[in-house]
Amino acid sequence: MEWTAQLFTAAATARVFHVRGIESEVELPYAALHMLFGGWTAEIDSLPRAQAGALHAALGSPEKDAPVSTASRDRLLVGLGVLALLSGIPESGPLLCIVDDAQWLDEASAAALSFAARRLGTEGIIMLFAVRDHENSHIGSDLPELRLAPLTREDARELLLERAPKLQAATLHRVIDVADGNPLALIELCTLVSDSDEVDFAGDDPVLAPGPVSDRIEKTFGDRIRALPEETRPILLTAAAEEAGGLTTLAAAAKELGCSLAGLEAAEQARLIDVSGNVVVFRHPLIRRVMYRQAPLVRRLATHQALARVLTSDEYADRRAWHLAAGTAGTSAEVSAALESAADRAQKLGAYRTSAVAYERAASFATEDRARARLLTSSAQAMLVTGRLDTAQRLAARSMLLSSDSRARAESAVVRAQVEFARSSISDACRTLLDAAAPLVRSHPQVAQTMLAAVFRWLIYAPDPVMIKMAEPVADTIAAELGSEASVQLTAGKHAALVSAGHLDAAAPLVRALAPLSKRPIQTDSTEDELADIMLLLVVEDARKALPRALELLRSCREKGMTGLLPEVLYRVALAQLCLGAFRQSKAAAAEALAVADAIGSPLVAMRLFEVLAVHAAVTGDEQECRDLSNRCAASTGEHDEPQYTAYALCTLDMGYGRYESAISRTEIGTGPFHGLLYLRLAPNHIEAAMRLGRRSEAAERLTHYLQWASALADNPAVTAVAYRCRALVADDNDAKDLWLAAIEFHGKEERPFEYARTLLLYGEWLRHMRRRTDARESLRSALARFEQLGAHPWADRTRMGLRACGVTVFGGNGNVVTPVELTAQEATVTRLAVEGLADREIAVRLFLSPRTVAYHLSNSYRKLGVSSRMGLTQVIAQGVRRDGLA
Incomplete structure (x- = not known):
């Protein structure tokens, strides 16, 4: 196999692994990875089980007893396996991994190799990807790039003299002028000059005439091909059609076509091909392309049909499908079915772009509009996964035009809605789903419920009162059709959206709707439903029930190798732990989730993780970190100001440092049509800040709304405790004592350390105000211990100030009681x-x-x-x- 010439120098200084992208294999999942690691069975077996299972499945050699149906679907595990394989090579010097013609890597291999390349650091490994200009590539654009400039005249002269030392000076300079620094042009024109005794290089020969260099190179190759014997062209065309085919495959196809491998001898002598081992390799991809283009259409069709007839084993099922497609003119149910099967296999391997292309191609061969619409929808769904929103929308629109029944049109509408949601057009996305779901309410209520549940999930984060009002009657009809037990999630989602839009009267129905949901077994086989259930539990601050479900789902995802779901699952774990005050575990989960979200490109999850991490920074008093995370959140949402998502974190930061006016200004964003849940979440801070500033009536007004929410969540002791704290803050001194004691009692039923410590701090300050210094000291000491354990330094400093005011000498403060360690x-x-x-x-x-x-x-x-x-x-x-x- 001949590498790109510019890679030889790098290859001479290290151990080398090499692979070349093959144009005819660009739609075959993991074709390049198979060439690179196909014989590494023992090394793969030494990897962690999930990685080994994914790699074995990707390479077509499933590990015994491995859950291939799940592990093989996660491309991240394949990429991680590639990284582990490369980094585990014995240390006997630097390793260079060369990927030539990377523009023709199949998408799945390109994703795995570029994933590994981005994570190479201290391994002593370099990966070089050679990509031709003006070619599409699946290699990530975030990798460092070096564009090769044309050869200088001096370098070009040196190359020519090395290849053809007897060239006359005039001819040499003419070739240099024509090649314009292109190394391939220099070599090929030099070869033509050296082989010809008839060309007048001082005259106006067309080979050296002005014009695009690529045209002249193609012309030289075309002339060589036309000069071949007639018996050579059929077998050379077969090699061009099946570029990676071994001699065995070519021999079988040649027999079908009435030619033989003997015809390759002339092509080899003409330096058009090399026979490397048992594989025919074109000396340059352009030769293959010219050979294929020059052949008449009828011969090309016959060649692909012959190849399809000989590639009969399961191992070559995908190759056979594509050869059938290339060898068929017009529609064909057989070809469509073969391509659909290839698309299904690609999707199981996580090669979604490949599967999308295959589904769309299958649609072009389908003989009925219904089948064509279904395949186009499948293609659109696969394109959506790859992030190609415009293409997904175009395919869904085509499917919609061909669809005759409401069920098929609904599937297309789901794709369109998801595209609109991804573009932050949430109202449009909800309307698209709602319009498509309405006709299915009676005929397919389960499908309609799934669509309406998605509408309400989206409306929780971006409440639109008009859209909620439109969706409510449709949801009620579906619930009547399915029964209350089957439509729990839909009913709960509707009430959650209403609460989010500021309708607090929906809070009690929301809690009632969630009661049966929280009791049913975890649905590890229905991850989307389980993710929605956990999020609904967190909406009502029931982290006690949400956390074990999220941890069980996390365990299941790790066990099954479902890495793509980890950011969403870990986000819920981190949020539940944050609610429960398990700050250390929460931050670890959020950090891991952010690493995975970055690896798979999931900006919406990353945005929410920035919020969780910003709350941690706020509690610990790391103002710069909190603001940096807020800015990163703003960047991920496209907002120019501080985003609403981090309003709670910034408000908590201000409260810790006693900036009460600023804290109240943060809470004002929840008073508009924005987000009822954020309004409720900010209420305790607003009430405390208002009381600190002497604005009792303002605090009382906000308390009224919060108590309505707390009343609906009466079974949640943590929420009840905060409600009593807020009531105690606003109450007269004569009424406050029992309220403070009730708050502390409920904190004891479900201790959330940070909120408990805040209550103890405020209670201690009230006791000092009531001149009960002994009792105040006890409460403040208890608060200080909790704040210090959490690392909540501004709050600990405030507590120390309260203790000093009670006559207690306290050492430390300002974070100096800990050892500063600079870890990244x-x-x-x-x-x-x-x-x-x-x-x-x-x-x-x-x-x-x-x-x-x-x-x-x-x-x-x-x-x-x-x-x-x-x-x-x-x-x-x-x-x-x-x-x-x-x-």
């Missing part, structure tokens, strides 16, 4: 997982790193923390070292 975010995350007992390889899987990179980060943490083992790390963390979320 990645080092902090790796260190935390190590302390939790995960091995290097397990951490690598979690964070999409190689084990060697994990070891590198741990080594840095050891040095910075002054320890030499994992036991030392555990001891340091236990002693309260704080930086970047370590404690």
Whole structure:
């Protein structure tokens, strides 16, 4: 196999792995990866089970007893497996992985290789991708790029003299002028000059006439092909049609076509092909292209049909499908079915773009409009997964025009709605789904329910009162059709959307609707429904029930290798832990989720994770970090001002530093048509800040709304405790005592450390105000212990001030009671997982790193923390070292 010439220098200095993209295999999932790692069975078996299963499935050699149907679908696991394979090569010098003609890599292989390339750091590995100009490529645009400039005249002269030292000076300069610095043009024109005794290079020969260099190169190749013997062209065309085909395949097809492999000898002598092992390789892709284009259509069709007839084994099912398509003119149910099967296989391997192309091609061969519409919808759905929104929308529109029944039209509408949602046109997305669901209410109520449930989920985050009013009667009709038990999620979603739009009278029905939902077994086989259920539980702040469900779903996703779902699941875990005050675990889950979201490109989840991490920064008083995360959230949403999503975090930050006017200004964004849930979430801060500023009537007004919400959530002791705290803040001194005691009693039923500590702080301040200093000291000491355990430094400082005012001498403050340690975010995350007992390889899987990179980060943490083992790390963390979320 001949590499691109510019890669030879790099290849001479290291051990080399190499693979070349093949144009005819661009739609075959993992074709390039199979060439690179096809014989690495033992090495793959040594990987973690999920990675090994995914790689075996991708390479067509399923591991025994592996859950291929799930593991093989996750492309991230394949990419992580590639990274682990490369980084695990014995250290006997640097490794260079060359990927030539990368513009012709199949999408799945390109994704896996570029995934690994982005994560190479300390492994001593370099990956070089060679891509031709003006070609589409699946290689990520975020990789460093070096564009090769044309050869200088001096370099061109040196190359020509090396290839053809006897060239006359005039001819040499003419070739240099014509080639214009293109190395391929120099070599091919030089070959033509050297082989010809008849060309007048001082005259106006058409080969060296002015014009595009590519045209002249193609002309030289075309002339060589036309000069071949007649018996050579059929077998050379067969090799062009089946570029990666071995001699066995070519021989079988040649027999079908009435030619033989002997015809290749002339092409080899003409330096058009090389026979490498058992494979025929064109010396340059342009030769293959010219050979194929020059052949008459009838011969091309016959050649592909012959290849389809000989590629009969299951191993070549995808190749056969594409050859059938290339060899058929007009429609054909057989060809359509073969392409659909190829698309299904590609989708199971996570090669969604490949599957989309195959579905669309299958649609072009379908003999009925119904089948054509169905295939176009499947293509649109696959394109949507790849993020090609315009293409997905175009395909869905085509399907809609061909669809005759409401069910098929609804499937197309779902794609259109998802495109609109991805573009932040949430009202348009909801209207599209609603219009498509309405005709299905009686005939297909289950389908309509799924669509309406999505509408309400979207409206929770972006409430539109008009749209909610339009969707309510449709939802009620569906619930009547299915029965209350079957439509729990839909009913709950409707009430959650109403609450989000500010209708607090829907809070009690929401809680009632969620009661049966929270009791049913976790649906690990229906992840979308389970994700929705967990989110609805978090809407009503029932983190006690949400967290175990989220952790069980997380365990299931890890076990099945469903890495693509991890950001959404981990986000729910982090949010539930945050609500429960498990700050350390919550931050670790959010950091892991952010790493996965970054790896798979999930900006909407990343935006919500920035919010969770911003709350952590706010509680610990890291103002710069909190504002940076808020800015990152704004960037991910396209907002120019501080986004509403981080309003709670910024408000909490202001409260910690006693900036009450600023805190109240943050809460005002919830008073408009924005988000009733945010309005409720901000209420306790608003009430406290207003009372600090002496605005009792303002606090009382906000309290009225919050108590309506708390009343609906009366079974939630944590919410009830905060409600009593807010009532105590607004109440007269004579009435406040019982309210404070009730708040503390309910905190004891479900301790959420941060909220409990805030209540103890405020109660201690009230006791001091009532001149009960002894009791105040006890409450403030209890609050201080909780704040210090959480690392909530501004709040701990405020508590110390209260204790000093009670005559207690308190040391520390301002964060000086801890040891400052400068760990990077990645080092902090790796260190935390190590302390939790995960091995290097397990951490690598979690964070999409190689084990060697994990070891590198741990080594840095050891040095910075002054320890030499994992036991030392555990001891340091236990002693309260704080930086970047370590404690």
